[in-house]
Amino acid sequence: MATERLPRYVNPRKMADGKRGYYWARPAWAKPPAERHGKTCPVVSSTLGTDLATAITRANAINEAFDQWRKGEGAKLTPGTVRWLFDWYRKLERFTALRHNTRAGYKLAMEQVCAIEMRSGTLGQRRAPAIDATAADSLYKKAKAKHGDRQSAYMMQVCRLVWNQAARHHKQTGVKENPFAGMGIQSSSGAGRGNRAATRAEYDLYRATARAMGKQSMATAAAICFEACQRVYDAFGFEDPDKRVSRGVTWGGYVPAERIGLIQSKTGNVVDIPLVDGVGEDRVELYPELEAELARMERGADDALIVRDERTGKPYTPTYQVQLHRRIRKAAGLPDDLKFTSFRHGGITEIGDSGTDDVRAVSGHSTLEVTRIYNKANQEKARRIASRRREHIELVAAGAVANQGDDDAEG
Structure with a gap:
């Protein structure tokens, strides 16, 4: 049998039941506390399963997240992904016309959304048009567990704004519906953990x-x-x-x-x-x-x-x-x-x-x-x-x- 061409950092392994499995191994030089552009690597070594086609798909998603971390802003974005959609939105006048602090808050929320870990890779590598209401609710739960009530609500509100514009320009973005609409999340006044009144x-x-x-x-x-x-x-x-x-x-x-x-x-x-x-x-x-x-x-x-x-x-x-x-x-x-x-x-x-x-x-x-x-x-x-x-x-x-x-x- 011809040797299959595997994506970078993917190793075939013999499973306990005798089947061949696949494993994505993060290189030693990328392990924390190593940083690129002020961030530690967002992906970890992961099993990819025994199906070759599925393993390649998952490995490509992980490698894209890995390259985004390694190259930073200079990494090539795959059209249609969540990270690409956020980049598209940040080029619109409705974003560039915002005040500096607001833009910074939006961008932080977008980065946090992109960094949400999936079964393989991160959310930033997922196709934006494929995210439905069920997926949006699941993302909200993950965001709340990691970032708390206020910031997770803010993250979902930013997604709602982005997907709303994306749906208006569906021929360009491929997004036809807004899965973040109607989530019933109370409005947040901005990024952060909130503020209380001084007496x-x-x-x-x-x-x-x-x-x-x-x-x-x-x-x-x-x-x-x-x-x-x-x-x-x-x-x-x-x-x-x-x-x-x-x-x-x-x-x-x-x-x-x-x-x-x-x-x-x-x-x-x-x-x-x-x-x-x-x-x-x-x-x-x-x-x-x-x-x-x-x-x-x-x-x-x-x-x-x-x-x-x-x-x-x-x-x-x-x-x-x-x-x-x-x-x-x-x-x-x-x-x-x-x-x-x-x-x-x-x-x-x-x-x-x-x-x-x-x-x-x-x-x-x-x-x-x-x-x-x-x-x-x-x-x-x-x-x-x-x-x-x-x-x-x-x-x-x-x-x-x-x-x-x-x-x-x-x-």
Whole structure:
């Protein structure tokens, strides 16, 4: 019998029952901790069965996954596979027009989907048109077991977006149906493990600890996120990698005891938030905690960012900001799950607890039209939001004092 031509790394073996079987053996140089392009090899040595045709099919799928790992972005993609479909989607304008962080989250989810292990090879080597609803449900279970509820939901949502577009262009992609539609997965706000709201007590302790450590800028950034409900990258002025929008709160937009201009980086617009309400005896300070932190800062030029690294006088880098936040959190004895994003979440939650459902005038969740009339209406709404929030804060504080008094009396 002529010797069969076997794919790379495939060895014939005699089975216990005397039959000939086939085995794909990962080369020794590719075993972990060996890496290519920052990743360990996603495939392992595998049995391929005794049927030659089936063994060759499985081996080719494994070799394709192996080559993708070895060559990285330069590996040739097989048309019609899941990895090819993701690459096709990433070339569409609807993907390239997304913000940097969103694109990065999508790409991570796609890589995680492609890396899901199958009986032979990985999902990235499977034909995209062949995936049906049953397969999608099975993939979701595997993703949940490895990546948790939130990230696995995000992965399936990204697949739903991709397959939806693929079905619209079925002549090009071969995909006619979307197996990821109707899975009943609750919406996720993005990649990652989620976020919780910081309490005002945690926020107060964090700021006090940051000040004690000589990091006033971190206390001020926390106040901008918690009190003014700004996103972390807006509070710190992290540069947009795509350079499409401006970020950061500058000194020129801050008039003490009057207003502060905040960047809504979703639009690039600056919205003036009133800091007081009323006049004379009826005057109420709406953000005393925020203004107290700003007053501790050395005021810079009008175009200078308010939050800057004390060591250099320059804007924070995202990496150092995360490291410093961890140090402050640990020094304060605060829980590990308190992220910097928790401050914004806590501020928005506090507004909701005060009885205000629509926080867009402060938080910038939605796009704002650039008109003076709309901005005036927005400022008035922001003033009402802050007034009700301030009443809520004082009511909660008064209740806490009353409860302490009752405890002391009982004692």
